[in-house]
Amino acid sequence: MRISNIKIKNFKSIEDLDISLPQISALVGSNNAGKSNILEAIRRVLGSAWVNANSFDENDISYRDQEREIEISCTIDPPIKYKKFKEAKDVEISILSFKYTKYKRGEKAGSPRFEQSCLDKNGKVITVLSNAPRKGVQPKFEPLIGIPSEIKEQVPLIYIGTNRSLQEQLPSARYSLLRQIFTEINVNFKDESNTVTINSNETTSEISRFKRFNQLMEEAMSLLKTDEFVDLEASIKRNALLQLGLDPDIDTDKLDLYFTPLDTMNFYKSLDLLVKEGDFLISATQMGEGVQNAIVLAILQAFEETRKKGAILLIEEPEMFLHPQMQRSLYKTIRRVGASNQVIYTIHSPHFLSVPEYSDIVMIKKGSLGTKGFLSTLENDDKRRQKLIKELDPERGELFFSKKLLLVEGDTEKLMLPVYASRVDLDLDRVGATIVEVGGKKNLLEFAKISISFNIPVGILYDTDASDFSNKQEEESFNNILDGLETSDGTVKVWKFEKNFENYYRSEIGEDNYQILCQKFPNTAKPTRARLIAMENDYPIPKTILEVLSWVKS
Structure with a gap:
């Protein structure tokens, strides 16, 4: 899955931008051209499950002109398949559209308003069944309002900003590298074929890891259930029944309320990375920027080595803190990651452009007509590639800047x-x-x-x-x-x-x-x-x- 095109209007320094994005997109341009704002626009609308009017403010509008409206639309390739009801046919959503505007009339006139839309390839609003399909009943359709969370979840976005905070890449962060990796690990963990051998009464048997996990968690919960724990659980249940107008002595079967341990994914999400220094264990999130940056990039390389697929990675200045040799090494990693994931990154280093992949370059320029993006129209044939391998070294690569x-x-x-x-x-x-x-x-x-x-x-x-x-x-x-x-x-x-x-x-x-x-x-x-x-x-x-x-x- 990738963003094949993005349109941005009136967001920060970008007045009107319409560009296609290759599988690997290196955003190149002078400072203040708008490269980072392109990534920020994508992150704002796709990097959160609950984007709304509060996700933007008046400072995000170009020139702070309150008469303007922010518009951001992302074309997704291949289209996202969605159905409102299990029995319904899939609809294909090609464009996710977002608009930050204001109410024009009524009591809320002048207040911020946020619109989200799912569009087809022609830019028309998607229609879905109003009710679950039934035999003998004529189906009725209605516009799909907003963007359901099930659709957002099909666009796995990962963002690595200039602040290489490791905290943002741990499994606890919703759109992080490690969350993406552990989500797939969790799926594998729950597979019935993933078994473990246990010994009991001098006999051995095979059991699925997931089933064994649940057995052990039940044992752990029995240890946790002290008298105080049981009293707390009973008190909450009793008061909940009272709040619902029920008799806590008679209607005990009307509400079954109890604490349960976290599911497996929540265990993965709670994992932290520790660094041992002498006799002390320190959270890696407390280390210096250079160390955190190195660990974040190591996670990126691990992401590539485990061959995760289908994610969209946004990376700000991957060359930060790296000497030229490591820049070249990271560039190779990005290209490998980009074989099965989309990678969109901003760059200031010719070491990331010193090979003849100029078809990956999106030139971002800011002129009298605002920020514009340019892709090369030259055919990237083998003859040209071989010539550029020989001639386009990092020093000559400065031409792109x-x-x-x-x-x-x-x-x-x-x-x-x-x-x-x-x-x-x-x-x-x-x-x-x-x-x-x-x-x-x-x-x-x-x-x-x-x-x-x-x-x-x-x-x-x-x-x-x-x-x-x-x-x-x-x-x-x-x-x-x-x-x-x-x-x-x-x-x-x-x-x-x-x-x-x-x-x-x-x-x-x-x-x-x-x-x-x-x-x-x-x-x-x-x-x-x-x-x-x-x-x-x-x-x-x-x-x-x-x-x-x-x-x-x-």
Whole structure:
């Protein structure tokens, strides 16, 4: 089961968002773009059995505009099957819809109101039988009001927030990793085929674990039933009969009231994790944030290893507290979990995007039209995948986090551009600009296509006569393709250096000046020399470089 689409209106920073969500969805974008608010919207409406008007307040409305209404709808795939009566046919619920609004008239006018609806694939309200079906009686139908708890329970949601509190992942928490695991363990425990051998009177016999558990609990209850316990039970029963207008001495058969031990699932829910430090046992919930985070992620890995299926996991910043190697390891775990569960996570680390699974990336951007989501439309074929496995390392993966991206052939441009930027008081990091050297001219097109598919503003710099090409006719055709990427609105810009940057720069400052600079920095590689020359404030910044920096600033 997964959320295949979510629509959000007027919730926090999100005015109007409509995005599809892959099986594994990496929500990527700048700070305050709205990534966390997407997870929060899902958690608010699906992460609680009793969501109502009190689940929201006026601060949750975009711009705190009280004339707006919050709307959240989740399309579930495959549809949820539901029937109001056992004998009825299943109806298929495709969309769970939620609306936080206000009463428009009457005594409650202006008070918060919360509407929940079950919709079909066309967005129409589901209708169900009004009464249990009977032979010879014409069935009557009525709209399904609200979202019954039986439907919510079919959407197992697990949330791991930035506060890696272990308390939220213990079995006692309704929507936790361990609750999901122990629910399945409990089903297995109650299976009659799950037996245990017991010895009695020098004989052995097989009995189901569940039956044996109940036997032992009855024995435990007999020990608990002290005189005070029995008196308390009798007192409650007597007073309950009086409250109901019955005679506690005569009508004892009208109400059978007694204490019973917890069922097996309640035992699992009461489990705690303990850490032994020296001679002391401490609840793991009392440990530091780093330890709690490690345990939560260990539970996630255990969840994967036990192959639990069908859950929807929401994870905020899984890279927190982890060094790069562990980030890569956790990324592999998330991918394995995502094979049989949906995983939706926010991310700021390129280590979670350093493999060619760009079809998992949902780019979240906030612009003049509010928060929007973008999925790549590029076909993720094997040829492209193999190329990206080779070329898209974590450093180059920073392109997915860029507000503006500069794609360059190699180290020369990568080293000199930040120096020229500093000369015009442009802090590339502050404006969210990233320079990515793609490892050669031939890679420019592939990186440009990926960037453009995610609506990332991209600037491309290339040499017209690069060493990558031996066939100059082929190179000229490639140059024309790069030039053709430029758009009239400036979201894609292309600049070229005639022959190469060294030749272009020589023509800009004159041969004599160029030779003086070369003699000043002898025995240095071209990229290093280009960076050192860029630091020479007595020489003007090349015109093309100024155009590039002006585009970044704009």
